[in-house]
Amino acid sequence: MPKVSFRDQVLRAREDAIVSSVNRLLAEKGFDVMTVDEVAADVGIAKASLYKHFTSKEELAAAAMIRVLDRVLALIVTLEATTKASAVEQLKAVARWTMQVQLAGEMPSLPAQNSALRGALMTNKIYLDRLMEVSDKLGIWITAAQKAGQLNRKLPPEVILYTLFARACDPVLGLLKAGGQHSDEAIIELLLSTCFGGLGGR
Amino acid sequence: MPKVSFRDQVLRAREDAIVSSVNRLLAEKGFDVMTVDEVAADVGIAKASLYKHFTSKEELAAAAMIRVLDRVLALIVTLEATTKASAVEQLKAVARWTMQVQLAGEMPSLPAQNSALRGALMTNKIYLDRLMEVSDKLGIWITAAQKAGQLNRKLPPEVILYTLFARACDPVLGLLKAGGQHSDEAIIELLLSTCFGGLGGR
DNA sequence: GTCTATAGCCAGATAGAC
DNA sequence: GTCTATCTGGCTATAGAC
Numbered sequence: 001m002p003k004v005s006f007r008d009q010v011l012r013a014r015e016d017a018i019v020s021s022v023n024r025l026l027a028e029k030g031f032d033v034m035t036v037d038e039v040a041a042d043v044g045i046a047k048a049s050l051y052k053h054f055t056s057k058e059e060l061a062a063a064a065m066i067r068v069l070d071r072v073l074a075l076i077v078t079l080e081a082t083t084k085a086s087a088v089e090q091l092k093a094v095a096r097w098t099m100q101v102q103l104a105g106e107m108p109s110l111p112a113q114n115s116a117l118r119g120a121l122m123t124n125k126i127y128l129d130r131l132m133e134v135s136d137k138l139g140i141w142i143t144a145a146q147k148a149g150q151l152n153r154k155l156p157p158e159v160i161l162y163t164l165f166a167r168a169c170d171p172v173l174g175l176l177k178a179g180g181q182h183s184d185e186a187i188i189e190l191l192l193s194t195c196f197g198g199l200g201g202r
Numbered sequence: 203m204p205k206v207s208f209r210d211q212v213l214r215a216r217e218d219a220i221v222s223s224v225n226r227l228l229a230e231k232g233f234d235v236m237t238v239d240e241v242a243a244d245v246g247i248a249k250a251s252l253y254k255h256f257t258s259k260e261e262l263a264a265a266a267m268i269r270v271l272d273r274v275l276a277l278i279v280t281l282e283a284t285t286k287a288s289a290v291e292q293l294k295a296v297a298r299w300t301m302q303v304q305l306a307g308e309m310p311s312l313p314a315q316n317s318a319l320r321g322a323l324m325t326n327k328i329y330l331d332r333l334m335e336v337s338d339k340l341g342i343w344i345t346a347a348q349k350a351g352q353l354n355r356k357l358p359p360e361v362i363l364y365t366l367f368a369r370a371c372d373p374v375l376g377l378l379k380a381g382g383q384h385s386d387e388a389i390i391e392l393l394l395s396t397c398f399g400g401l402g403g404r
Numbered sequence: 405g406t407c408t409a410t411a412g413c414c415a416g417a418t419a420g421a422c
Numbered sequence: 423g424t425c426t427a428t429c430t431g432g433c434t435a436t437a438g439a440c
Contacts, residue, residue, distance in 0.1 A: 029316040032234035114231040149403045198400030
């Protein structure tokens with residue numbers, strides 16, 4: 001019985017378009033450099049109209065960050081349903097996906113300690129909930145993979161978790177893409193290799 | 203014959219203090235968030251005086267970036283003189299040092315594709331020269347370590363080089379430090395382990 | 405809810421006295 | 423070369439008509 005009027009659907013579609021623009025601009029320029037004027041121009045509406053949907057630039061960015069987390073959560077749930085692969089394979093699949101998203105120019109960078117965005121996100125319950133949910137689900141795979149000896153047992157699980165988050169925004173991807181020597185697929189396989197296998201020789 | 207007047211020495215000392223402040227603020231907040239007013243306040247001089255030494259915010263930041271490169275070059279030269287260690291050990295020593303600098307709050311983050319800073323740096327000959335010099339010297343060690351089988355021969359050398367640069371600014375360090383569970387030394391050893399050895403189990 | 409227009413603020417950079 | 427005071431422009435956010 002979800003009485004959703006046509007009007008509401010249009011509204012949601014517009015908000016979705018806004019969040020998509022924010023997401024792309026966030027990935028491209030970062031929160032501090034991105035301006036609300038750019039977002040408005042990109043969506044094709046007036047800036048004042050944006051503020052009818054979102055009350056601040058921070059909330060705009062938070063919506064984009066939440067959607068990214070929702071996307072990765074959806075992927076995780078899908079992978080959970082496909083129980084064929086081992087824990088470490090599931091983790092690699094997630095890492096591969098985040099790298100694809102980054103190469104597609106749709107992965108906002110991690111909110112650094114400094115960023116003005118960080119403070120706003122830390123008080124955003126929805127964002128924190130999603131972040132915790134992703135962390136929990138990945139944490140289960142991480143400990144399972146360690147138990148199975150697929151991941152180094154000597155590493156504290158949070159080190160592995162943080163590393164996976166960081167690799168999703170790894171600047172090495174951008175540097176290699178700028179170099180133009182490798183295809184996107186090759187870049188991703190190289191980074192997965194260095195992330196899980198390290199730089200060292202066998 | 204280095205006729206350096208006392209006045210010049212005072213000048214150099216002041217500029218060095220400025221660059222130190224910029225370096226710290228750059229590491230703490232990033233180029234976009236850092237303001238010239240903050241720098242002036244931190245140094246203890248008027249903003250207008252800053253502009254007598256450096257003509258723009260970008261040049262201010264470039265001076266700090268160049269000094270970091272000079273510091274790492276000095277380290278490399280010292281390590282070259284100490285020929286006891288293998289190539290991969292030299293690389294690890296450099297990586298360890300950059301991580302120490304980062305934990306000390308003195309490592310500016312890599313200028314991202316987006317950053318307003320990147321454009322300015324790409325036209326700064328001194329910066330580019332230093333960057334190339336560091337890259338060349340590290341490149342020699344990288345290929346030597348690959349030849350010796352200490353680093354994975356299948357990895358293109360530039361992938362290893364970029365990875366070392368990226369690990370110098372790895373946000374994982376900050377996340378682990380914020381967690382408060384590990385000492386600085388432990389954090390560095392964990393990251394060196396995941397960087398060279400990977401996340402995988404043996 | 406959409407727009408145009410503008411308020412209010414703060415940043416980078418400069419003028420000009422000393 | 424140092425300072426105080428100011429210019430200029432761009433940004434977030436809002437007012438108010440439709």
